[in-house]
Amino acid sequence: MQKIIKSIIVLLFIFVLLVFYNSLNRETNYSTDYLVGNKLANINLKSFDDNKIYTNEDFKKSRYTLINFWASWCAPCRVEHPYLMQLSKEKNLKILGVNFKDKKINASKFLNELGNPYYYMAKDTSGKQSVNFGIYGIPESILINNETIVLKKFVGPLNDQNLNDIKEIINSL
Amino acid sequence: MLSNTGNFLLFINIFLSSLIIYSSLKCLKIKNNLIFKNIYQISLLQSTLVLICFFTLTSAFIVSDFSLITVYQNSHSLKPLFYKISGTWGNHEGSLLLWVIILTIFSFLFLILNKNHPKNYRLYTLIIQNLLILGFLLFIIFNSNPFSSLIPIPKEGLGLNPILQDPALAIHPPLLYIGFVGSSIYFSAAMASMISNYSGSLFAQSIKSWVLISWIFQTLGILVGSIWAYYELGWGGFWFWDPVENASLLPWFAMTALLHSLLVLEKRNTLYFWTIILCLMTFTLSVTGTFLVRSGILNSVHTFANDPSRGIYILIFLSLMIFASIYFLFSKYKPTNDLINSNSKETFVLINNWFMMFYLITVLLGTLYPIFTDAISNNKISVGPPFYNSVIIPVVIVFLFFMAIGPQAKWIKNKFSNLKSILLILVGAIIINFAIVYFLKSYSLISNLILISSLFLIMSSIFDFFKKSRLSFPRIISHLSFGFLILFIGLNHNFSVEKDFNLKLGEAKKIDDYEFALLDLKLSQENNYKAVVGKLEVNNSNTMKRRILYPEIRIYDSPQTLTYEASIQTNFLGDHYLTMSNIDRSEYYNIKFQHKPLMIWIWISVLLLSFGGFLSLFKNAKNN
Numbered sequence: 001m002q003k004i005i006k007s008i009i010v011l012l013f014i015f016v017l018l019v020f021y022n023s024l025n026r027e028t029n030y031s032t033d034y035l036v037g038n039k040l041a042n043i044n045l046k047s048f049d050d051n052k053i054y055t056n057e058d059f060k061k062s063r064y065t066l067i068n069f070w071a072s073w074c075a076p077c078r079v080e081h082p083y084l085m086q087l088s089k090e091k092n093l094k095i096l097g098v099n100f101k102d103k104k105i106n107a108s109k110f111l112n113e114l115g116n117p118y119y120y121m122a123k124d125t126s127g128k129q130s131v132n133f134g135i136y137g138i139p140e141s142i143l144i145n146n147e148t149i150v151l152k153k154f155v156g157p158l159n160d161q162n163l164n165d166i167k168e169i170i171n172s173l
Numbered sequence: 174m175l176s177n178t179g180n181f182l183l184f185i186n187i188f189l190s191s192l193i194i195y196s197s198l199k200c201l202k203i204k205n206n207l208i209f210k211n212i213y214q215i216s217l218l219q220s221t222l223v224l225i226c227f228f229t230l231t232s233a234f235i236v237s238d239f240s241l242i243t244v245y246q247n248s249h250s251l252k253p254l255f256y257k258i259s260g261t262w263g264n265h266e267g268s269l270l271l272w273v274i275i276l277t278i279f280s281f282l283f284l285i286l287n288k289n290h291p292k293n294y295r296l297y298t299l300i301i302q303n304l305l306i307l308g309f310l311l312f313i314i315f316n317s318n319p320f321s322s323l324i325p326i327p328k329e330g331l332g333l334n335p336i337l338q339d340p341a342l343a344i345h346p347p348l349l350y351i352g353f354v355g356s357s358i359y360f361s362a363a364m365a366s367m368i369s370n371y372s373g374s375l376f377a378q379s380i381k382s383w384v385l386i387s388w389i390f391q392t393l394g395i396l397v398g399s400i401w402a403y404y405e406l407g408w409g410g411f412w413f414w415d416p417v418e419n420a421s422l423l424p425w426f427a428m429t430a431l432l433h434s435l436l437v438l439e440k441r442n443t444l445y446f447w448t449i450i451l452c453l454m455t456f457t458l459s460v461t462g463t464f465l466v467r468s469g470i471l472n473s474v475h476t477f478a479n480d481p482s483r484g485i486y487i488l489i490f491l492s493l494m495i496f497a498s499i500y501f502l503f504s505k506y507k508p509t510n511d512l513i514n515s516n517s518k519e520t521f522v523l524i525n526n527w528f529m530m531f532y533l534i535t536v537l538l539g540t541l542y543p544i545f546t547d548a549i550s551n552n553k554i555s556v557g558p559p560f561y562n563s564v565i566i567p568v569v570i571v572f573l574f575f576m577a578i579g580p581q582a583k584w585i586k587n588k589f590s591n592l593k594s595i596l597l598i599l600v601g602a603i604i605i606n607f608a609i610v611y612f613l614k615s616y617s618l619i620s621n622l623i624l625i626s627s628l629f630l631i632m633s634s635i636f637d638f639f640k641k642s643r644l645s646f647p648r649i650i651s652h653l654s655f656g657f658l659i660l661f662i663g664l665n666h667n668f669s670v671e672k673d674f675n676l677k678l679g680e681a682k683k684i685d686d687y688e689f690a691l692l693d694l695k696l697s698q699e700n701n702y703k704a705v706v707g708k709l710e711v712n713n714s715n716t717m718k719r720r721i722l723y724p725e726i727r728i729y730d731s732p733q734t735l736t737y738e739a740s741i742q743t744n745f746l747g748d749h750y751l752t753m754s755n756i757d758r759s760e761y762y763n764i765k766f767q768h769k770p771l772m773i774w775i776w777i778s779v780l781l782l783s784f785g786g787f788l789s790l791f792k793n794a795k796n797n
């Protein structure tokens with residue numbers, strides 16, 4: 001009996017130390033990469049203009065949807081905007097813009113000035129809905145298919161490389 | 174130049190540690206009770222050289238010698254002298270040097286102050302302590318050398334993180350280190366005790382003072398850290414169950430348990446192995462805490478620049494310590510028949526130990542659980558105050574009752590002859606509590622119980638004070654102040670007022686009993702930062718009191734950082750706490766106002782708690 005207890009104690013310590021060792025090489029910053037490949041369940045976003053609510057059903061219609069989180073006060077959003085404008089011309093893709101912690105009047109001004117790439121427009125005034133998408137800073141974009149499965153995540157403003165990646169995915173058959 | 178001196182001294186110290194181990198082993202072979210004179214001399218030399226080594230680093234900080242990477246990364250020529258000095262231990266490398274100082278000085282003092290204990294026990298303690306010193310010296314030299322030089326020499330340093338430029342924080346690390354590095358000496362002594370078969374009450378006597386010293390400093394260190402968080406971090410709380418705070422609390426629980434179990438070992442010669450386990454556990458938890466913080470596994474204000482190799486080293490060190498402890502414990506362990514009467518002081522002390530283990534395990538689980546889930550299932554979770562509050566608070570109530578009754582029990586066999594007075598005190602506590610509820614404010618059931626139990630402990634301790642001999646004075650002070658601590662935390666929690674709103678210059682706002690007005694904003698230029706200082710008027714329509722508070726937004730240059738300085742008005746009744754933060758692209762400022770009653774008494778209670786430890790140390794020194 002004593003031997004068993006002793007072995008259990010030793011094994012327990014080995015286990016703890018191994019977990020410590022394993023944790024050493026981990027990225028300690030919060031990462032949402034695990035979302036890729038998962039299904040976004042229970043999407044529930046308020047429309048920007050009216051009282052409509054966007055749910056998973058809405059995204060079944062188009063083959064791919066890019067969910068872009070943006071705000072008028074966010075400088076990098078301006079930088080990525082031309083890329084969104086380019087993507088808005090793609091046939092297989094619709095873009096959902098989620099206006100994040102923003103004022104409606106400023107957001108409208110922003111779109112009037114730079115163009116509106118969004119097919120759907122939603123708002124998240126409190127920033128709470130975006131948490132469900134694993135968003136911790138904007139801009140961020142999530143590419144999903146018609147089953148709302150996350151294909152790719154883009155943290156930070158989109159760039160040339162991202163643009164090509166997106167085009168490659170949506171035009172591959 | 175300073176770099177060479179420092180490196181040279183580090184190498185000399187490695188040599189001296191090895192020499193001490195070698196001489197001690199040689200001395201062990203001779204069968205008499207005398208320790209070679211040269212061992213004392215080398216130990217003294219070792220302590221002196223470590224101190225000189227540390228002062229070398231301090232002077233590098235004072236003269237801003239940026240040829241040392243550590244100085245370059247953590248100092249700045251324009252920094253006030255006080256913070257240049259405290260910068261020595263405000264970084265990973267320098268703080269490790271502080272570790273070695275404490276390890277060495279404790280080792281030397283233990284050697285010379287325990288002359289009436291057997292030679293073998295003292296020598297083994299010295300050997301194990303020097304193995305620890307060697308381990309840390311090697312760590313410093315190969316991984317975290319504060320004397321690494323930099324070429325070309327930069328003209329200016331990067332500066333010390335401004336939130337660390339604070340008097341409380343300047344003394345926080347040394348206090349805490351004396352606490353948890355100090356526990357190394359009874360780790361070594363416990364190992365030596367098993368190896369040399371020196372057990373029982375004499376062993377307890379030899380380590381009692383050391384446990385007390387580390388406990389006192391650990392308590393003070395935690396207190397100062399908590400005061401700093403309250404003033405500097407601007408959150409208005411004093412304990413956040415942050416993993417790093419928890420890391421300092423874990424050894425504290427083990428030390429407190431140890432302090433109590435030592436009483437039993439000293440008086441009744443039982444619980445030897447349990448005491449040994451606590452000795453080993455305390456230092457192991459200290460090193461575990463250091464590992465978690467320094468390796469960057471836990472993210473917090475204490476995480477210095479991340480470097481996984483550092484973590485690997487501490488982990489190897491920790492593993493060696495743990496497995497050596499387990500090996501000796503298992504090979505020496507003999508099941509003993511500790512016959513303890515269930516109604517005796519021994520049992521009550523054991524109950525204290527159970528509670529401490531319960532707290533320890535709760536906090537340990539809460540701290541490690543997120544690391545485990547992340548490593549095993551990739552799930553990021555965080556364990557926060559709700560967990561700790563709901564698990565710990567109800568148990569504290571029972572704990573306080575035992576804490577009040579326990580000390581009155583007698584050794585060996587106890588009879589409760591004072592049942593009447595206990596009941597009387599309990600009734601008194603209940604009446605006071607309901608008086609507070611009736612006249613001031615009602616609160617939840619659990620708060621009622623917390624207040625009753627803490628009042629019960631306070632009143633029992635006061636009652637004891639008039640009844641007992643002066644001998645139990647230190648214990649009464651500590652138990653009394655712990656009762657006060659919980660009472661004030663309870664009252665503070667239940668009577669705090671918090672208001673959160675936005676205000677622009679010239680605007681006034683009325684919320685409940687308070688009226689706030691932002692009268693003025695001033696820009697001021699200080700030595701190492703610029704500040705926006707707000708002038709806020711707070712009127713309380715209830716008490717008709719008018720106060721002016723000056724919160725600040727500070728902009729530090731080196732490194733460029735923004736900090737929010739709370740404006741706090743403290744008096745004996747409570748604190749008025751106000752922070753102001755700017756809102757992006759808006760003329761409004763976010764104002765957070767809090768009235769925290771009896772805040773200062775929480776600090777005073779902890780101070781008194783450690784004072785009780787100090788009295789006990791004094792008493793112990795006098796007795797021996």
